[in-house]
Amino acid sequence: MNSPAVILRVTDLCKSFGGVRAVSSVSFDLSDGELLGIIGPNGSGKTTLVNLITGFIKPDAGGIRFRGKDITGWPPYRIVTLGIARTFQMVRPFYQLPAYKNLVVPLYSPRVRRLAGGKYGDRDAVALDLLEEVGFERDAYVSYKVASALPQGYLKRLELAKCMALRPDLLVLDELFSGLSLAEVAGIVPIIEKLRFQGMTIVMIEHRLKELFRIADRVMVLNYGEKIAEGSPETVMESDAVKKAYLGSET
Amino acid sequence: MKRRKERIDRGIKARSEDIFALTSYREMLYLLFPRAVPVVILLGLTPLLSPYWQEVLISTAVYALLAISWDMLICAGLVSLGQSLFYGIGSYIAGALNYYWHWSPLFTIPVATVGGGLLCTILLLPVLRLRGIYFAMVTLVLPLMFLRLVEATRILGGTEGLTGLTPFPGQLTALYVIQLGLLCALFGFRRIINSDYGLIVRGINDNDRAVMSAGLNIHWYKAQVLFLGASVGAFTGAFGTHLDMFAGMPGFALDYSIMPLAAAVVGGTGTFAGPMLGAFILVPLSEILRALGALRIVFYGLFLVIFVVALPEGIFHYLQRKYHQFERWVEVE
Ligand SMILES: Nc1ncnc2c1ncn2[C@@H]1O[C@H](COP(=O)(O)OP(=O)(O)O)[C@@H](O)[C@H]1O
Numbered sequence: 001m002n003s004p005a006v007i008l009r010v011t012d013l014c015k016s017f018g019g020v021r022a023v024s025s026v027s028f029d030l031s032d033g034e035l036l037g038i039i040g041p042n043g044s045g046k047t048t049l050v051n052l053i054t055g056f057i058k059p060d061a062g063g064i065r066f067r068g069k070d071i072t073g074w075p076p077y078r079i080v081t082l083g084i085a086r087t088f089q090m091v092r093p094f095y096q097l098p099a100y101k102n103l104v105v106p107l108y109s110p111r112v113r114r115l116a117g118g119k120y121g122d123r124d125a126v127a128l129d130l131l132e133e134v135g136f137e138r139d140a141y142v143s144y145k146v147a148s149a150l151p152q153g154y155l156k157r158l159e160l161a162k163c164m165a166l167r168p169d170l171l172v173l174d175e176l177f178s179g180l181s182l183a184e185v186a187g188i189v190p191i192i193e194k195l196r197f198q199g200m201t202i203v204m205i206e207h208r209l210k211e212l213f214r215i216a217d218r219v220m221v222l223n224y225g226e227k228i229a230e231g232s233p234e235t236v237m238e239s240d241a242v243k244k245a246y247l248g249s250e251t
Numbered sequence: 252m253k254r255r256k257e258r259i260d261r262g263i264k265a266r267s268e269d270i271f272a273l274t275s276y277r278e279m280l281y282l283l284f285p286r287a288v289p290v291v292i293l294l295g296l297t298p299l300l301s302p303y304w305q306e307v308l309i310s311t312a313v314y315a316l317l318a319i320s321w322d323m324l325i326c327a328g329l330v331s332l333g334q335s336l337f338y339g340i341g342s343y344i345a346g347a348l349n350y351y352w353h354w355s356p357l358f359t360i361p362v363a364t365v366g367g368g369l370l371c372t373i374l375l376l377p378v379l380r381l382r383g384i385y386f387a388m389v390t391l392v393l394p395l396m397f398l399r400l401v402e403a404t405r406i407l408g409g410t411e412g413l414t415g416l417t418p419f420p421g422q423l424t425a426l427y428v429i430q431l432g433l434l435c436a437l438f439g440f441r442r443i444i445n446s447d448y449g450l451i452v453r454g455i456n457d458n459d460r461a462v463m464s465a466g467l468n469i470h471w472y473k474a475q476v477l478f479l480g481a482s483v484g485a486f487t488g489a490f491g492t493h494l495d496m497f498a499g500m501p502g503f504a505l506d507y508s509i510m511p512l513a514a515a516v517v518g519g520t521g522t523f524a525g526p527m528l529g530a531f532i533l534v535p536l537s538e539i540l541r542a543l544g545a546l547r548i549v550f551y552g553l554f555l556v557i558f559v560v561a562l563p564e565g566i567f568h569y570l571q572r573k574y575h576q577f578e579r580w581v582e583v584e
């Protein structure tokens with residue numbers, strides 16, 4: 001038994017909104033330390049899948065197990081406490097707060113306290129360090145600016161830093177690269193690779209296939225809420241189903 | 252030597268948020284002055300007032316506390332139209348303890364404050380998940396339900412209420428009790444809301460999903476905030492009970508719900524000082540207008556509209572902005 005342990009197991013997950021089957025019978029396993037990419041045309045159910053895994057919506061059917069524990073239907077805060085963090089496709093900072101104060105919120109969570117051995121420590125200092133890690137230049141005082149004054153690139157980094165503050169075992173990134181320039185993406189990729197190197201399991205929802213395929217171990221394709229392909233980036237790229245889905249949606 | 256103008260708060264803000272980083276008495280004064288104003292006015296002027304205006308001051312302080320309680324709830328996004336629920340519950344708890352078991356106000360008031368806060372929190376717990384107008388509807392309906400309950404079942408004295416309760420030793424004692432409560436609530440709540448805990452509470456209001464994704468149970472935090480607000484409301488009820496020597500159905504009156512809301516809107520929400528200021532304008536104003544007889548409400552309404560139209564941000568926010576813009580001359584090399 002040399003294969004790494006399964007950290008997340010999703011079985012036959014279903015969710016409909018009215019008549020729309022946003023996610024239908026999706027199953028997959030995630031191994032510890034893996035980087036899984038999830039792709040699919042707009043409206044194919046990627047964000048819904050993230051919301052299901054992180055407890056923001058409850059599935060109609062199916063199950064989610066994290067480290068062997070059934071977390072189906074759990075509220076988000078309990079799932080986070082267990083070790084799953086997520087970013088939002090639409091960034092959700094606290095706009096009127098300085099960037100570093102945004103991190104004080106996750107740093108206040110029970111998970112952080114437990115990992116730190118029962119005490120919180122100096123939240124502001126930890127926040128500033130985290131922001132530096134995701135590329136907020138310390139000399140330029142970007143960390144002290146209110147979030148509403150930050151450009152999109154920084155807001156995305158802030159979103160990532162909020163997750164890192166929670167020191168999750170599984171990190172789910174919902175289109176972190178969307179709306180960013182090539183240079184900005186190139187700036188964030190090393191941070192993700194570093195997290196991976198530290199042993200974090202990562203799920204990346206992405207539209208930027210080129211960047212994703214370079215770092216993903218495995219890619220899963222959704223279309224109309226169904227899983228239509230899965231495998232290494234090379235095989236998925238060649239698969240007929242994927243070509244059809246992408247061509248079909250883009251014309 | 253050239254001179255230029257500089258805002259006083261600039262240097263203070265840049266150095267630190269903490270008081271000990273101040274470098275001059277002038278800056279110390281700048282920070283202390285607004286904090287000293289309510290303390291000095293409340294405690295200093297009190298003995299100078301005529302008994303009639305002392306009474307007005309008492310009812311002003313009661314409404315100010317209810318407005319502060321309302322403001323605490325709004326910080327977590329809970330819109331309350333039922334401050335009278337807190338007042339009524341606190342009033343009946345203190346009244347019952349005094350009437351049936353002859354407890355002294357020294358015990359009824361603290362017990363009613365905490366117990367009333369708990370009871371109101373438990374009552375509203377099932378609807379804490381509702382947002383905005385839905386939560387507001389429930390808070391509006393609950394006091395009315397209690398009214399009819401007391402009327403129909405004749406419990407707690409029925410429509411007569413509980414009478415002959417222990418009064419305060421004197422008007423001045425009562426005045427200092429309510430003022431102490433007011434200052435504690437004002438500075439205590441301001442401290443809480445400016446801490447990291449308060450950051451999360453305010454975060455729930457404008458971005459609840461972000462707080463949830465940070466691994467925090469927003470319903471638990473909302474319940475805590477509700478408890479804090481409801482306790483302050485219940486305190487005013489318990490106080491009013493011993494002041495009037497009576498606990499009864501008027502405790503659930505709509506006045507206790509509407510006036511705090513008006514005070515908060517006029518004064519400026521989210522600061523506690525604003526709603527308190529609003530109460531200190533509106534309640535005495537209503538007393539002064541008493542001379543107008545039937546036209547009182549008309550003029551009162553007119554004033555309300557003028558305030559809200561002229562300073563939609565609230566009087567306190569306006570004053571605060573002006574105060575921060577105070578300038579001083581500095582010498583430039
Ligand atoms: N809260 C919701 N209410 C109703 N329909 C929704 C909701 N969320 C998503 N949907 C629908 O579910 C489908 C999948 O959406 P989504 O998961 O956002 O796709 P993706 O993230 O892949 O673009 C879409 O048809 C969308 O309209």
Ligand SMILES: [Mg+2]
Nearest residue numbers: 046047048089
């Ligand atoms: Mg999406």
